[in-house]
Amino acid sequence: MQNRSVATQPFDDQKPGTSGLRKKTKVFQQPNYLENFVQAIFDSLEDITGQTLVLGGDGRYFNRSAIQTIIKMAAANGFGKVIIGQGGLLSTPAASHIIRKNQAYGGLVLSASHNPGGPDEDFGIKYNVSNGGPAPEKYTDAFYQRSQTISEYRIADLPDVDLDTLGEQGDDNFSMEIIDPVSDYAELMQELFDFPLIRDAIASGAITLRFDAMHAITGPYAKRIFEDMLAAAPGSVINATPLEDFGGGHPDPNLAHAKELADTMFGPDAPTFGAASDGDGDRNMILGRNFFVTPSDSLAVLAANARLIPAFKDGLPGVARSMPTSQAVDRVAQEYGIPCYETPTGWKYFGNLLDAKKIALCGEESFGTGADHVREKDGLWAVLFWLNLLAVKGESVSRIVHDHWRKFGRDIYSRHDYEAVAIDIANGIFDHLREQLPTLPGQTLAGNRVKYADEFSYQDPIDGSVSRYQGIRIGFENGSRIVFRLSGTGTVGATLRIYLERYETDTGKHDQDAQQALASLIELAEQLCEVKKRTGMSAPTVIT
Ligand code: G16
Secondary structure (H helix, E strand, O other): OOEEEEEOOOOOOOOOEOOEEEEEHHHHOOOOHHHHHHHHHHHHOOOOOOOEEEEEEOOOOOHHHHHHHHHHHHHHOOOOEEEEEEEEEOOHHHHHHHHHHOOOOEEEEEOOOOOOOOOOOEEEEEEEOOOOOEOOHHHHHHHHHHHOOOOEEEEEOOOOOOOOOOEEEEOOOOEEEEEOOOHHHHHHHHHHOOHHHHHHHHHOOOOOEEEEOOOOOHHHHHHHHHHHHOOOOOOOEEOOOOOOOHHHOOOOOOOOOOHHHHHHHOOOOOOOEEEEEOOOOOEEEEEEOOEEEOHHHHHHHHHHOHHHOHHHOOOOOOEEEEOOOOOHHHHHHHHHOOOEEEEOOOHHHHHHHHHOOOOOEEEEOOOEEEEOOOOOOOHHHHHHHHHHHHHHHOOOHHHHHHHHHHHHOEEEEEEEEEEEEOHHHHHHHHHHHHHHHHHOOOOEEOOEEEEEEEEOOEEOOOOOOEEOOOOEEEEEOOOOEEEEEEOOOOOOOEEEEEEEEEEEOOHHHOOOOHHHHOHHHHHHHHHHHOHHHHHOOOOOOEEO
């Protein structure tokens, strides 16, 4: 095997965002662009000689060719072994599990998650560390720094690897193992949940299931787990074949993008349970018959019922949510006397808390829920948790959530996204918000008295690291909140996210439409940030 050094020059835009580096595919396809970033990662890591790297992606356009390049670069940079999902496929949570199970040094996951795929759409790459979780900020900062001074990358003259045939090839210095992407993950799920109970509930017809894989990575996982292992009717998993362009769709599991599933679940003869996952399998959307569960409520319901699941029969040491996620789970933690941590947006902030066993369950408003079994959010795991809960309780999704609201109150919640905003306008909005912060506490706005108004900073309780500028929060004495943040995952301009939340204890008002219930906060948010006025947009691009 011959190694080569290839001269290159830095690209100035290789700063990872909320979850790795995401760009238009054509940006990644520029000569040396992918190679520079991968070399910057390898240069920033210590003692990689002879180590094992896990490699896979969500199957989007450019996945296979990027994998071939990375294998050759891993060889030239001294890795001893690369474990690759068959066909170049690995869901994000499965990659996390495989890193942990094999005690690998780390992994590279090729995905732009819920962003569309294809030659004119998005591609992405993220590095996961040895605990299986996304690289913390100190790593991503180092990758960026290195990318700004890079002058060469190293690559081996190897023939392309057959990604489709299982088995190990190579020699003592460098080997490549192609593994079944599903089996280890499916086995882990079987250990965590009561499969016989779920299977019986499905067999008896008590649970009828529809899962939308959105032409993305979870198709093969969901087919194996739901249809083969849990005996759901053939066809219960729809859009089950991963496609390079996700069938032209947006693999984002929400009511707008998983429309086929939403139409079924809100139509006549709906199954009792519906769910969807995203491009790389870490997000989930949960639906009952005629009923949508917000991700924040889902996290709270799972926390409240954790003891009913084999994996959590002894209870939870603590829980965590990202800052913009609703406070529903805080109420559960308070009731059970366990801590609830509030972290910045991004799964990487949960890793230390999970490793230190401070928490065992965590989640985000952005359709992410997960636990201590891996170090990524996990779409199918969340679906199985709900299935296990339905099988134990024998009640409908809607009933379980309504009972939860009756006990804890309802945090009525919505997120409004304004996408592709010009960067200078977005910066202007934040400057304008920052100027107002000192004057807001004590004021009564739209009938709500402001308790605090600040820019969120987080100090990690385990390693003491501090993350600043994580979103602007305005909290009211009645528990309502408005949060403003710029997304770290978009690839065009800036995306302004406005998170709105109101606490309601009156059960007679629990069935209100969220947009109506939040109308006065929505208007107040516009008065404060002026996004419509400054951009000329008349409405949010997406409401979830
Ligand atoms: C990623 C992160 C999540 C985050 C989400 C939205 O999810 O892993 O932690 O909540 O992006 O981030 P933002 O609001 O900055 O766009 P995914 O599923 O895209 O990898």
